[in-house]
Amino acid sequence: MKIPWDSPRLEKVMLIRGGEDLLAERAMDKIRQLALEADPQTSVISVDPASYQGGELALHTQPSLFGGARLVRIRGLEQANAALIQDLLVYVDNPEDDVWLLLWHKSGVKGKKLLDKIAKKHPVIAADPLKRPAEKIGLLRADAKAAGRRVEAEALTALVDILGNDVAEMAAAFSQLVADTEGTITVQQVRKYYGTRIETTGFAVADAAVSGNHGKAQELLRHALANGASPVAIVAVLALKLRQLAKASGAGKTDLASWQEREARKVLRGWTENGLALAFAAVASADEEVKGAARDPEYAVERAVRRICAAYGRASQA
Numbered sequence: 001m002k003i004p005w006d007s008p009r010l011e012k013v014m015l016i017r018g019g020e021d022l023l024a025e026r027a028m029d030k031i032r033q034l035a036l037e038a039d040p041q042t043s044v045i046s047v048d049p050a051s052y053q054g055g056e057l058a059l060h061t062q063p064s065l066f067g068g069a070r071l072v073r074i075r076g077l078e079q080a081n082a083a084l085i086q087d088l089l090v091y092v093d094n095p096e097d098d099v100w101l102l103l104w105h106k107s108g109v110k111g112k113k114l115l116d117k118i119a120k121k122h123p124v125i126a127a128d129p130l131k132r133p134a135e136k137i138g139l140l141r142a143d144a145k146a147a148g149r150r151v152e153a154e155a156l157t158a159l160v161d162i163l164g165n166d167v168a169e170m171a172a173a174f175s176q177l178v179a180d181t182e183g184t185i186t187v188q189q190v191r192k193y194y195g196t197r198i199e200t201t202g203f204a205v206a207d208a209a210v211s212g213n214h215g216k217a218q219e220l221l222r223h224a225l226a227n228g229a230s231p232v233a234i235v236a237v238l239a240l241k242l243r244q245l246a247k248a249s250g251a252g253k254t255d256l257a258s259w260q261e262r263e264a265r266k267v268l269r270g271w272t273e274n275g276l277a278l279a280f281a282a283v284a285s286a287d288e289e290v291k292g293a294a295r296d297p298e299y300a301v302e303r304a305v306r307r308i309c310a311a312y313g314r315a316s317q318a
Contacts, residue, residue, distance in 0.1 A: 005127045006142070010034050012095035015118045016104040018127030022168040024104050025258045027125050031102055032071060039069040047074045052084040057091055061099045069098045077105035085111050092118055130167050136160045139167070140174050144185070147178045154187040162194050169203050172260065176240045193236040202234045206241040209305045210267050210279075212312030217305050231290040231297035238304060239283050246276060275311045282307035 005023040008014065008031050016024050035042045045060050060072050074080075080088075088103075092114075095101060104127075105115060118124070130136050137156045144151045159177075163170040173194060177185055180193070194202070205224055208217035224234060247254040248264035249271075256264065271279075286304035290297040 001123045002126055003123050005125055006030075008034070008125050009123070010038060010100055011123055012097075012099065013092050013101045013118060013122040014103065014125060015115070015122060016102070016125040016127050017115070018129065019106045020127050020129045020167060021259055022171055023130075024106075024125075024127035027127060028073065028075075028102065028104065029258055031100070032073075035069065035071045035100055041068040043068060043070045045070055045072045047072060047084075049074055049076050049080040049084055052081055052087075054083040054087060057084070057087045061091065061096045061101070063096070063098070067098075069100065071100045071102060073102045073104075075104045077103050078108045078110050080111055085114055088114055089117065092121065133157070133160050133164065136164050136167060136170065139171065143171060143174055144178075149178055149185060150183075151185040152187055155185050155190045158187050158190045159194070162190070166203070168259065172240065172244075173237075176236070176243075180236075192230075192232055194230075194233045202229055202237040203241075205234055205305065206237045209238060209308045210241050210245060210271075210312070212270055212309050214306065214309035217309060218302065221302060221305055225298050225301070231301045234301050235283060235286045235290050235304065238308065239287065242276070242279055242283060242308075245271060246280075249273075249276070270313045272314065275314045278311035278314070279308045282311065 003009070005016070005018075005020075005027040008027050010031065014031065016027055018024060032044060035044075047056065047060065057072070060070065064070070074084075091101070103118070105111065130139060137160055140156050140159060141151070159170060159174060163173050177189060177193060181189055202224060205217055205220045208220055221234070225231070244256060244260055244264045245268055247256055248261050249268055254261055282304045286300050289300035
């Protein structure tokens with residue numbers, strides 16, 4: 001039985017199929033939420049399909065002496081080794097009562113026998129890549145509804161045109177617009193924040209900057225500016241990336257998607273609290289400058305990128 005990614009339900013065995021990471025991660029997050037609502041003491045266990053050793057699944061799913069449900073998650077089932085495939089073929093015929101098994105297979109035919117067997121008995125959650133603009137607009141419209149915000153149709157179209165090559169970044173950009181604006185989201189706001197030709201280049205600049213890679217960040221920045229990217233848009237993306245790092249640095253639950261939080265935590269290994277403060281100060285200054293206070297907005301962005309890279313890994317201003 002095939003069900004939409006945004007309407008998953010708890011079953012003893014659940015399979016996500018498809019390579020749209022954003023949709024699959026959202027489905028996994030929703031299932032985790034449902035599991036914790038069903039049993040707040042649920043243990044969440046992640047299994048690596050490539051390094052799996054025979055019998056490992058049985059250890060995770062055998063009845064617990066202390067009670068409590070378990071959610072066993074296996075991402076990247078297409079990378080599963082023979083031992084995992086064999087153990088799953090046996091397990092899906094007789095799953096444990098207090099265990100939810102969640103599998104994600106991105107693409108390919110590896111494990112076809114297992115996939116076919118699961119599909120005959122258990123629900124399959126579709127996370128197929130969003131290719132048509134209408135599908136991407138539909139995703140953004142649903143996000144707007146969930147946030148309780150109105151958005152112009154032209155704004156949705158513009159955001160898909162600008163950032164639609166990467167659905168995850170597109171959704172993250174829309175989420176940032178929701179956080180940074182009030183009232184109806186307009187096409188003017190989309191163009192102000194993300195430009196008309198920035199596509200994913202601005203995000204590449206930000207990724208390099210927050211990783212402390214000054215040479216790469218400046219090279220990408222020059223390319224972006226030469227191709228018409230707006231300094232205002234690039235500063236907005238830099239701010240977005242830094243906010244994600246700040247959110248992931250806390251101990252509590254964040255509103256980031258799972259993939260965003262994982263990536264942010266990887267980058268955070270090179271940051272200190274004071275370093276982040278310096279980076280935020282650089283972006284705040286650049287934001288003011290590119291919006292009118294500077295004679296040369298492009299130089300303001302270059303300086304912000306330089307300061308962010310310099311702040312990476314540093315505890316204080318040199």
